[in-house]
Amino acid sequence: MAKNIKICYVVSVEMTIRFILFNTLKFLKNQGYDVYVVCSSGKWLKNIEKQGIKIKTIRFKRKISPISDLITLFRLYFYFKKEKFDIIHTHTPKPGLIGQLAAKMAGIPIIVNTIHGLYFQEKDSWLKRKFFILTEKIAAKCSNLIFFVNREDIETAVKEKICESDLAKYFGGSIDSFKFNPERFSRQWIYQKKRELNLDPSFKIIGIVGRLVKEKGYLDLFQALRKVLERFPKTLLLIVGFLESEKKDALDPNVIVKNYGIGKNVIFLGEQTKVVELYVLMDIFVLPSHREGLGLAILEASAMEKPVIVTDIRGCREAVDDGKTGILVPLRNPEKLAEAIIYLLNNPEKTKEMGIRGREKVLREFDERIIFSRIKIEYQRLIKEKLK
Numbered sequence: 001m002a003k004n005i006k007i008c009y010v011v012s013v014e015m016t017i018r019f020i021l022f023n024t025l026k027f028l029k030n031q032g033y034d035v036y037v038v039c040s041s042g043k044w045l046k047n048i049e050k051q052g053i054k055i056k057t058i059r060f061k062r063k064i065s066p067i068s069d070l071i072t073l074f075r076l077y078f079y080f081k082k083e084k085f086d087i088i089h090t091h092t093p094k095p096g097l098i099g100q101l102a103a104k105m106a107g108i109p110i111i112v113n114t115i116h117g118l119y120f121q122e123k124d125s126w127l128k129r130k131f132f133i134l135t136e137k138i139a140a141k142c143s144n145l146i147f148f149v150n151r152e153d154i155e156t157a158v159k160e161k162i163c164e165s166d167l168a169k170y171f172g173g174s175i176d177s178f179k180f181n182p183e184r185f186s187r188q189w190i191y192q193k194k195r196e197l198n199l200d201p202s203f204k205i206i207g208i209v210g211r212l213v214k215e216k217g218y219l220d221l222f223q224a225l226r227k228v229l230e231r232f233p234k235t236l237l238l239i240v241g242f243l244e245s246e247k248k249d250a251l252d253p254n255v256i257v258k259n260y261g262i263g264k265n266v267i268f269l270g271e272q273t274k275v276v277e278l279y280v281l282m283d284i285f286v287l288p289s290h291r292e293g294l295g296l297a298i299l300e301a302s303a304m305e306k307p308v309i310v311t312d313i314r315g316c317r318e319a320v321d322d323g324k325t326g327i328l329v330p331l332r333n334p335e336k337l338a339e340a341i342i343y344l345l346n347n348p349e350k351t352k353e354m355g356i357r358g359r360e361k362v363l364r365e366f367d368e369r370i371i372f373s374r375i376k377i378e379y380q381r382l383i384k385e386k387l388k
Contacts (some may be wrong), residue, residue: 003032005383007087010076010099012060014042016091017053020296023176025053027372036083038076038099060094062247069098076102086110086387087379093119097135100142109386112378113139114147114171117293117315118156123331136162144382147171147374149294150318169378173294173319174371175362180303182359185280194281197267199236204345207238207282207306209275209297210289214249216241217288217311222260223334224288228341229265235345237262240278242271279304284344284351287316288329288337295319299366302326302358307351309340319366325358 007028011017017025017037029035029052037048041057049055058075061068080088080103089112090099096113103111120132140146140163147169148154154168194201206225210216218239225237244250257266272278279285285301285308292298292315298308299319308326310316320326327340344351 004034005032005087005387006034006036006083006085007089007379008036008038008080008083008085010038010088010090010095012040012062012092012094014039014044014048014055017048018044020174021091022048022051023368024174024372024375026051028375029053031376036085038079038095060098062094069094073098073102077105080106080108087112087382089114092116093135097139100139104142110144110379110382111142112145112147112382113143114149115153115157115293116149117291118153119291121291121313133160133162136160140167143167144386145169145378147378149173150315152314152318153293156314169374171374172371173296173299173366174368175296175299175303175366177303177363177367180276180279180300180362182280182305185277190280193277197269197281199238199267199281200234203234203236204232204283205236205238205281206284206286206341207240207278207301208286209240209278209300210287211247212239212241212243212251212253213247214251215290217290217332218251218253218256220288220332220334220337221286222256222262222266224338224341225262225265226260227335227338228345229262231342232345235265237266238278238282239266239268240270240272240275275300276304279306282306284309284341286310286337286341289313289316290331292316298326299362302355303362305355305359307344307354308358309337309344321357321361325354325361 025035036054038056038058040059045055056079058072060072076099085108087110088103088108090096091114100111100113120129146163146167149171151170157163157168158165228235239253253268257263279301285306287295287298287310289311294315298310301308302325308320310320311331312328313331320328322328329336329340
């Protein structure tokens with residue numbers, strides 16, 4: 001059924017393709033789809049093209065910019081019109097709006113959007129909520145199908161009249177459970193890796209993987225770490241994440257860490273391609289984020305049998321069974337975050353049990369083969385309905 005079907009994935013940056021959607025696109029190619037990608041220019045494009053995926057670079061400005069966004073809209077429209085795609089599948093907020101509008105204007109028969117987390121939370125200002133609800137409503141008018149990575153977002157979208165329930169489908173998170181498997185790494189390998197990174201093997205390691213922006217809860221974590229170090233001075237915080245200088249809430253961790261007086265207990269590794277090799281070094285994974293669609297890093301850590309501590313917000317709640325695979329803590333609450341870390345450091349048996357249950361949850365609910373099956377079923381349904 002997929003033979004000769006032209007599909008185009010539209011994202012803001014090429015990193016989304018390389019580190020989130022790469023295996024999905026390879027799966028679609030193996031199913032017989034003719035796969036294209038639209039994204040901004042970046043260093044991972046050649047790596048993506050090696051898989052036989054055709055790429056068109058069209059810039060998406062991260063910030064709202066009416067003139068730039070309008071140019072992007074028309075560039076997408078002319079490209080879609082020229083290539084005559086059967087399916088356009090958009091990801092992330094700006095492509096979700098601009099990409100779908102361009103696809104609708106170009107007469108694309110099947111338009112799919114994946115919402116990787118609604119951009120508003122319960123406690124956001126009225127104005128912020130209304131703005132993002134309006135943009136999602138406009139985008140949804142173009143959609144034949146909307147995938148949501150968590151169930152609470154579906155409930156919220158229906159409640160806020162963003163879309164009808166029959167348009168929304170649960171997607172979940174996609175984890176390569178063969179790659180993210182602790183059994184791949186021996187004790188000797190872990191010991192050598194710690195030596196390579198100059199990590200004292202007698203120290204407990206708390207890890208976080210996330211973009212270096214305030215939204216990920218770094219300031220809460222730095223504050224919590226000060227309290228943890230009072231009880232467990234032989235503790236290290238391992239930070240894995242890339243700088244996002246375009247973002248208003250961008251952080252320079254080296255400056256911030258100095259301000260909190262925890263510099264000797266924090267190691268910043270920057271952007272890493274083999275993050276799986278870093279999860280295996282961690283004793284506890286923490287993500288005190290203020291907003292998440294689902295939190296793939298949470299699922300990756302769980303797949304590596306690490307107990308997780310995350311904020312009790314929409315998205316994170318989907319990835320964690322509180323008290324079983326990890327601990328949910330209140331939003332913007334460094335005290336409770338510190339308490340949860342100290343509790344796990346004090347209870348190694350509980351820590352181990354949570355890690356094992358975390359991997360079981362990932363295999364049961366988030367293995368990528370489950371997600372591929374959902375995509376395949378929905379694409380085939382839409383092809384039968386729309387491409388007669």
